[in-house]
Amino acid sequence: MQNIEAYQKSFITYLRDFAVEKEPKNLYQPVNYILKLGGKRLRPVLTLMTAEIFDGNAKDAMNAALSVEVFHNFSLIHDDIMDDAPLRRGKATVHEKWDVNTGILSGDAMLILAYQLLENYEPTTFKALAKLFSKIALEVCEGQQYDIDFETRNNVAIPDYLKMIEYKTAVLVGAAMKMGAIVAKASVENQNAIYDFGRYLGIAFQLQDDYLDAFGNPETFGKQVGGDILEHKKTYLYIKTLELGTELQQQNLVSTITNNALSSDDKVKKVKALFIDSGASEATKNAVEAYTKKAFLVLETLNISEDKKQVLKTFGQQLMNRPV
Numbered sequence: 239m240q241n242i243e244a245y246q247k248s249f250i251t252y253l254r255d256f257a258v259e260k261e262p263k264n265l266y267q268p269v270n271y272i273l274k275l276g277g278k279r280l281r282p283v284l285t286l287m288t289a290e291i292f293d294g295n296a297k298d299a300m301n302a303a304l305s306v307e308v309f310h311n312f313s314l315i316h317d318d319i320m321d322d323a324p325l326r327r328g329k330a331t332v333h334e335k336w337d338v339n340t341g342i343l344s345g346d347a348m349l350i351l352a353y354q355l356l357e358n359y360e361p362t363t364f365k366a367l368a369k370l371f372s373k374i375a376l377e378v379c380e381g382q383q384y385d386i387d388f389e390t391r392n393n394v395a396i397p398d399y400l401k402m403i404e405y406k407t408a409v410l411v412g413a414a415m416k417m418g419a420i421v422a423k424a425s426v427e428n429q430n431a432i433y434d435f436g437r438y439l440g441i442a443f444q445l446q447d448d449y450l451d452a453f454g455n456p457e458t459f460g461k462q463v464g465g466d467i468l469e470h471k472k473t474y475l476y477i478k479t480l481e482l483g484t485e486l487q488q489q490n491l492v493s494t495i496t497n498n499a500l501s502s503d504d505k506v507k508k509v510k511a512l513f514i515d516s517g518a519s520e521a522t523k524n525a526v527e528a529y530t531k532k533a534f535l536v537l538e539t540l541n542i543s544e545d546k547k548q549v550l551k552t553f554g555q556q557l558m559n560r561p562v
Contacts, residue, residue, distance in 0.1 A: 239290050239549060242556070245283045252300050253307070268332045268344035269351070272311045275327045280443075280557070281414040282307045287553070288415045288432055291546050294422025302367060302417040305355040309371075310410060312348035313378055315341050320386065321469060349375075359421070366420045374413040381406025385471075394472045396481065400441065403474075407447075408440025431539050438533035439554050446526045446558060448473040452510050453519065464506035470495055474522050475513045483516035491516075530558050 240248075257270040282303035289299035317323075318331040319341050325331060333341035356367045384402040388394045415436035419429040451466045452475055466473050479491050494500065494508045513519045533554055537547045 239287075239546070240296065242283060242287075242553065245286045245296065246279050248296065249279055249282045249286060249300070249303055249307075252304060256304060264336070264340060265344055265347055268315070268336055268340055269348055271335065272315060272326070272332055273308070275329055277327055279307065281310055281411060284411065284414045284436060284553075285418040285421075287549070288418030289422045290418075291432075291542060291550065292419050292422035292424035292428060294418070294424075299418050299421040301355045301358045302421055303414070305352045305367075305371070306410065306414045306417060308348050308355065309352040309375065312345045312352065313382075315345040315348070317382065320382070321465075323465065363420060363423075367417055370413055370416060370420070374409050377405045377409045381409075388472045389470065391472075394477055396474070396477055399472065399474055399477055403444040404437065404441055407444040408437045411440030411443065412436035425541070428541055431536055435533050435536040435540075435550065438529050438536065439557065442526050442529035442533065442554075442558060445474055445522060445529065448475055449519065449522045449526065452506075452513060464502070464510075467495070467506050467509045468502055474525065475518050478518035478521045479512055479516040482518055482521065483512065487512055487516050526558060530554055 253273060257273050259270070260266040285299050285303035285306055286296040290296050314326060315332045318326055319333045319338055323331050324334055331341075332344065336344075353368070353371070356364055356371060359367060381402050381404070384398070385406055388398070388402065412433040413436070416429050416433040419432050424432070448466065450463075451473070452464060454463055466476075476491070476495075480488050483491065491509065491512050494505060494512070497505065500508070534551055537550055540547060
């Protein structure tokens with residue numbers, strides 16, 4: 239087993255070799271741009287780590303890890319277009335740096351490249367990886383559609399929201415881990431358990447992302463703080479404010495969110511105050527902790543050593559301690 243930094247380093251080296259200059263440049267330059275923007279490389283690191291958790295070799299899982307990372311970044315390009323987001327990891331988004339058409343086409347190419355990477359495996363492993371990949375890729379699209387649908391719905395409840403973030407974000411975290419288990423030829427029981435571990439951790443990660451979108455530091459968070467508020471997104475914080483807040487707080491939230499006369503800074507400031515006063519911010523932090531604990535409970539069902547369980551638990555704890 240290696241430490242997280244070692245997995246990140248080896249993966250980034252492999253990624254750099256993959257991101258070569260190709261023609262046509264206007265198709266591949268945006269691909270290379272977003273892949274080199276940085277980030278924690280959470281998903282590929284999980285793939286490599288999981289392979290070794292189940293006594294496989296991280297090098298053998300490298301193409302699966304890269305496939306997950308390429309797919310994830312493809313989804314980010316298209317999400318940023320739909321959200322009209324100006325920043326990604328503190329830098330200009332692909333559609334801002336180039337244009338929308340380039341973002342769409344380069345994203346499409348990344349989806350195909352992600353599948354191609356799986357072709358490096360022998361038939362039985364390829365079939366298992368491709369079957370999982372197709373299932374998860376479709377669920378990610380379904381999650382994105384739920385997210386879009388919520389923009390015009392006034393009756394989004396917490397269970398609806400949790401399903402959306404499970405599909406849009408968490409299933410890919412689970413899949414990243416299951417891919418590592420598949421490459422390592424782990425038992426089906428262990429494959430399914432590690433998927434659930436990743437899925438619960440992914441839900442916790444997204445809930446924390448919601449929290450950081452409102453209360454994070456833009457320099458460390460890497461995205462526009464308050465972006466969800468300005469886009470009128472019905473996040474866990476928003477739904478919990480309507481659930482826990484007084485009638486006046488509920489009315490103020492809706493009127494503030496939809497008040498186009500307010501400056502962006504004033505709108506974000508007022509909504510954040512409502513998140514805090516209603517108890518929604520505290521409830522969100524509690525939900526992050528609850529799903530992290532669910533993930534850790536799954537570890538007890540894995541047929542691996544206690545040392546390896548601790549490695550996964552430590553990773554989860556580090557993930558949930560991102561700087562605000």
